[in-house]
Amino acid sequence: MYDFSYSRASSSDEAISKHGASDDARYLAGGMTLIPVLKQRLDQPSDVVDLGDLEDLRGITEDSGAIVVKAMTTHHQVHSSELVKSRIPALADLAGTIGDPMVRNRGTIGGSLANNDPAASYPSAVLALNATINTDKRSIPADEFFTGMFDTALEEGELIVAVSFPIPEQAGYKHFPNPASRYPIVGSFVAKTSDGVRVAITGAGACAYRQTEFEEAWADGNLDPDKIKDIKISDEGLNSDIHASAEYRAHLINVMTRRAIG
Amino acid sequence: MSYSVKMTVNGKEVTGEVEGRTLLVQFLREHLGLTGTHVGCDTSQCGACTIHMNGRAVKSCALLATHCEGQDILTIEGLADGDTLHPMQEAFREHHALQCGFCTPGMVMSAIGIVDDNPDPSHDEIRHALEGNICRCTGYHNIVLAIEAAAQEMNK
Numbered sequence: 185m186y187d188f189s190y191s192r193a194s195s196s197d198e199a200i201s202k203h204g205a206s207d208d209a210r211y212l213a214g215g216m217t218l219i220p221v222l223k224q225r226l227d228q229p230s231d232v233v234d235l236g237d238l239e240d241l242r243g244i245t246e247d248s249g250a251i252v253v254k255a256m257t258t259h260h261q262v263h264s265s266e267l268v269k270s271r272i273p274a275l276a277d278l279a280g281t282i283g284d285p286m287v288r289n290r291g292t293i294g295g296s297l298a299n300n301d302p303a304a305s306y307p308s309a310v311l312a313l314n315a316t317i318n319t320d321k322r323s324i325p326a327d328e329f330f331t332g333m334f335d336t337a338l339e340e341g342e343l344i345v346a347v348s349f350p351i352p353e354q355a356g357y358k359h360f361p362n363p364a365s366r367y368p369i370v371g372s373f374v375a376k377t378s379d380g381v382r383v384a385i386t387g388a389g390a391c392a393y394r395q396t397e398f399e400e401a402w403a404d405g406n407l408d409p410d411k412i413k414d415i416k417i418s419d420e421g422l423n424s425d426i427h428a429s430a431e432y433r434a435h436l437i438n439v440m441t442r443r444a445i446g
Numbered sequence: 447m448s449y450s451v452k453m454t455v456n457g458k459e460v461t462g463e464v465e466g467r468t469l470l471v472q473f474l475r476e477h478l479g480l481t482g483t484h485v486g487c488d489t490s491q492c493g494a495c496t497i498h499m500n501g502r503a504v505k506s507c508a509l510l511a512t513h514c515e516g517q518d519i520l521t522i523e524g525l526a527d528g529d530t531l532h533p534m535q536e537a538f539r540e541h542h543a544l545q546c547g548f549c550t551p552g553m554v555m556s557a558i559g560i561v562d563d564n565p566d567p568s569h570d571e572i573r574h575a576l577e578g579n580i581c582r583c584t585g586y587h588n589i590v591l592a593i594e595a596a597a598q599e600m601n602k
């Protein structure tokens with residue numbers, strides 16, 4: 185790891201101003217991505233601003249039909265939250281599939297979304313549930329947030345404060361885990377709300393995206409797996425690596441989506 | 447850059463001078479001489495470096511020492527009470543849950559975390575919860591038996 189200047193912030197405002205005052209700073213949330221990236225010397229920030237003391241960025245509440253998860257809430261906290269389990273069980277399930285117990289004790293929802301790894305689990309839930317990402321500056325709708333591989337609508341220094349998930353009528357998540365590391369080779373999140381059905385896929389492309397063919401097939405709100413069974417997903421542009429070919433991922437998209445609601 | 451850190455390790459307050467990039471596991475092993483915490487992979491996969499921070503199992507190879515300022519750290523060295531092993535250590539010994547022993551400190555720390563979250567885990571739940579710990583020797587079976595036995599003991 186290259187060395188850097190380290191500082192911790194005692195408030196969101198302080199974190200943002202420290203970030204702004206630095207040449208090339210990174211926020212440190214749970215560190216489950218940032219630290220490995222720094223260890224591999226894939227990144228060389230001048231400053232690391234630790235958000236670990238920002239207790240006001242932790243916690244889960246219910247607010248007018250939505251579950252609001254603050255940015256520094258860990259995957260373990262989402263997975264074990266009685267509120268999430270009762271209102272959006274699929275979200276609690278998803279959080280419990282990320283990494284392993286030790287990673288879930290550190291990794292945060294804000295960190296995962298800001299990083300936008302192509303194989304991250306949370307982006308599929310954010311997209312399918314049509315969540316809103318609240319930052320220090322504005323509210324970003326899910327459909328505008330994920331802009332590409334490791335790329336988001338966040339501006340330099342913009343800090344995610346919370347994610348607001350509308351409570352769906354029905355939702356489910358399923359992923360096919362990489363056999364060694366357990367990340368989703370393909371994951372599918374299906375959600376039905378008063379606004380319709382949304383299906384979001386992660387692991388298959390540059391970042392999570394909506395699979396509109398399935399959404400159209402389920403437009404009447406009846407999530408019958410048979411209705412999508414024969415829909416062939418094109419493998420064009422899908423990720424292809426030693427773990428799974430694009431063709432295989434295309435096949436998994438259909439299978440995981442049916443299992444998500446099975 | 448050099449920073450002074452102060453934290454509680456195994457119930458004692460410790461201080462040291464570290465760099466921004468110093469990992470907690472380096473601080474434990476190289477500064478404090480607590481070499482019971484192992485580095486297997488250094489890439490957050492094997493779990494040999496597992497310790498508890500504020501009562502939660504975490505991987506000390508993926509934590510900055512500076513981040514642990516003021517936190518409460520428990521390592522494998524802090525478990526036994528003199529010559530009396532912690533029930534989890536005793537169960538690992540009793541059930542022959544180790545061979546070379548390299549993974550064992552991390553296994554034991556994770557295992558205590560498993561029982562803290564789930565006082566009566568099934569074999570299946572134990573196997574799932576061990577997802578972040580790799581053992582190259584035992585085949586895991588006796589580790590699962592040890593954790594099950596220790597859970598009974600810890601619940602008494």
Ligand code: FES
Nearest residue numbers: 486487488493507
């Ligand atoms: S050394 Fe930390 S997980 Fe392997």
Ligand code: FES
Nearest residue numbers: 545547581582583
């Ligand atoms: S006992 Fe040798 S690695 Fe587990």
